[in-house]
Amino acid sequence: SDVTLREGRKLELDPSRLQLKEKLGAGNFGSVLSGTYQLGRKTIEVAVKTLKTEQVPNEEPEILKEANMMKDLDHPHIVRMIGVCHGETIMLVLELAPLGPLNKYLKKNASVRPERIVDLMTQVAEGMAYLESKNFVHRDLAARNILLVSELFAKISDFGMSKALGLGSDYYKTDTAGKWPLKWYAPECIYYYKFSSKADVWSYGVTLWEAFSNGRKPYAGMKGQDILTWIESDRRLDRPPTCSEEVYAVMRSCWQYKAKDRPTFAELSATMKDLQYQVQQGTILAGLEPG
Numbered sequence: 001s002d003v004t005l006r007e008g009r010k011l012e013l014d015p016s017r018l019q020l021k022e023k024l025g026a027g028n029f030g031s032v033l034s035g036t037y038q039l040g041r042k043t044i045e046v047a048v049k050t051l052k053t054e055q056v057p058n059e060e061p062e063i064l065k066e067a068n069m070m071k072d073l074d075h076p077h078i079v080r081m082i083g084v085c086h087g088e089t090i091m092l093v094l095e096l097a098p099l100g101p102l103n104k105y106l107k108k109n110a111s112v113r114p115e116r117i118v119d120l121m122t123q124v125a126e127g128m129a130y131l132e133s134k135n136f137v138h139r140d141l142a143a144r145n146i147l148l149v150s151e152l153f154a155k156i157s158d159f160g161m162s163k164a165l166g167l168g169s170d171y172y173k174t175d176t177a178g179k180w181p182l183k184w185y186a187p188e189c190i191y192y193y194k195f196s197s198k199a200d201v202w203s204y205g206v207t208l209w210e211a212f213s214n215g216r217k218p219y220a221g222m223k224g225q226d227i228l229t230w231i232e233s234d235r236r237l238d239r240p241p242t243c244s245e246e247v248y249a250v251m252r253s254c255w256q257y258k259a260k261d262r263p264t265f266a267e268l269s270a271t272m273k274d275l276q277y278q279v280q281q282g283t284i285l286a287g288l289e290p291g
């Protein structure tokens with residue numbers, strides 16, 4: 001089942017034009033390497049996703065599912081796919097975001113100003129609003145999957161778990177639980193295996209918390225089950241020390257227990273743009289001095 005670009009152009013890339021360089025990261029799918037691809041006369045910088053285990057021969061490789069997902073996506077704040085390479089294993093060739101995952105970057109650069117975080121997270125809300133408009137659910141939105149092209153430009157990546165919702169349906173139901181990022185999941189995902197854009201909104205709130213916590217892990221030291229008890233008793237993640245009340249209010253709106261009480265990404269991106277404007281005008285603060 002080969003994938004073809006929306007203009008019908010082949011997505012098949014020529015392995016002899018691909019040069020792999022160093023390993024960038026690894027996930028539960030395989031690993032990501034940096035490299036270059038000779039696209040026509042230009043040599044472009046790429047990220048290459050390879051499979052970790054030998055794929056079950058008959059099952060369509062996970063990586064092709066991700067490729068089929070990404071081929072229909074076209075937005076500035078969503079990582080672009082260059083194509084698929086059939087070398088000794090199947091490789092997904094994606095655009096390179098040189099600064100890498102947001103959580104890792106913020107851990108190393110604690111001096112990033114809260115105003116910049118508002119800018120980056122507004123871009124993420126715009127990318128997610130595009131995804132919502134296409135009736136796609138991401139299902140793995142987290143700071144580790146927000147990549148930085150520069151300190152001012154963020155892109156959503158890692159569509160390995162994303163699903164295109166059936167026509168007329170606003171949620172995806174799976175019958176089996178998997179290796180799930182429980183700390184980023186809304187209650188209805190954990191209880192009923194129900195995934196919708198409103199579930200991605202919950203994850204966006206956790207991602208916003210990570211971004212204002214210098215990339216720290218949420219619910220440090222708590223296990224999956226404890227999280228549920230915590231959420232059921234109406235507890236939520238605390239306001240990060242350098243996060244303003246206005247930004248924290250956005251997080252809290254994403255963590256409404258009932259999906260219908262959470263904002264859509266269309267609403268969220270409008271709220272974040274307004275917040276961004278007010279911060280630029282100095283009418284509100286994005287962050288507080290720590291302590």
Ligand SMILES: CS(=O)(=O)c1ccc(Nc2nc(N[C@H]3CCCC[C@@H]3N)nc3cc[nH]c(=O)c23)cc1
Nearest residue numbers: 024025026027047094095096097098099100144145
């Ligand atoms: C600062 S660094 O040298 O550590 C670094 C790390 C990762 C990257 N880039 C990427 N990483 C990842 N990493 C995955 C690895 C597994 C955990 C989730 C990450 N999102 N997926 C992608 C996908 C498309 N394009 C990418 O550039 C890319 C760049 C720099």
